[in-house]
């Protein structure tokens with residue numbers, strides 16, 4: 001019987017036991033688990049994460065991002081914010097690919113938006129979408145103080161109709177260098193189809209939360225917060241779909257809550 005990727009990640013038994021239990025991919029091949037071959041990930045403790053923040057992230061965090069992060073920390077939904085190390089990663093990524101025209105789906109108070117805006121050239125642009133303007137306006141003074149507010153075109157409302165309008169305009173096809181998606185997980189696959197038209201070949205899409213609080217490897221009956229459980233299947237479906245999508249090259253990074261980068265190749 002074929003073993004799905006989800007089932008495989010749930011398995012904790014050593015290789016011999018898996019073989020005895022008939023675990024595999026149905027072609028007589030055995031799935032390789034990182035515990036069998038060792039792994040290079042160094043992130044093994046909370047202290048190590050704190051070390052990264054204290055050593056490499058916070059000392060280099062621009063004052064405006066620090067201020068926005070501190071304002072956000074007082075907001076009741078602060079768990080939604082992009083982490084400081086992920087903000088630093090996005091900022092570097094945007095510079096590395098020389099992005100100019102970008103979009104963000106899911107702004108909240110604007111931490112990743114500011115990280116993006118600071119990385120873009122003076123004439124760079126971000127089409128920023130969120131159903132909630134109030135939260136965006138909480139961080140907006142920090143964005144303006146940093147002198148990058150002019151790069152942002154904020155649209156209040158659901159992102160999908162905005163993307164549909166863009167797709168209807170052929171001139172927008174292949175015009176975006178980068179898109180960051182950090183919003184309603186149940187729509188990620190719908191966003192993906194549209195973004196593959198709007199992002200240029202060679203351009204990047206980043207999907208946030210692809211490890212979904214670690215729940216992607218939990219058994220179905222494990223206790224989970226309602227919110228985590230609700231979106232978990234959508235995240236699992238997204239990860240499987242991206243892995244099988246030959247229109248993109250992918251790279252899943254354990255930064256923040258998991259970020260999957262998709263480079264459009266078709």
Ligand SMILES: C[S@@+](CC[C@H](N)C(=O)[O-])C[C@H]1O[C@@H](n2cnc3c(N)ncnc32)[C@H](O)[C@@H]1O
Pocket residue numbers: 080081082105106107108109110111112113129130131132135157158159160182183184187
């Ligand atoms: C995880 S937060 C975004 C965090 C943000 N990137 C940051 O750096 O803090 C998710 C956001 O998605 C927004 N959202 C939810 N559904 C949406 C939709 N259909 N269209 C646009 N935004 C949506 C929510 O209002 C929320 O602000």
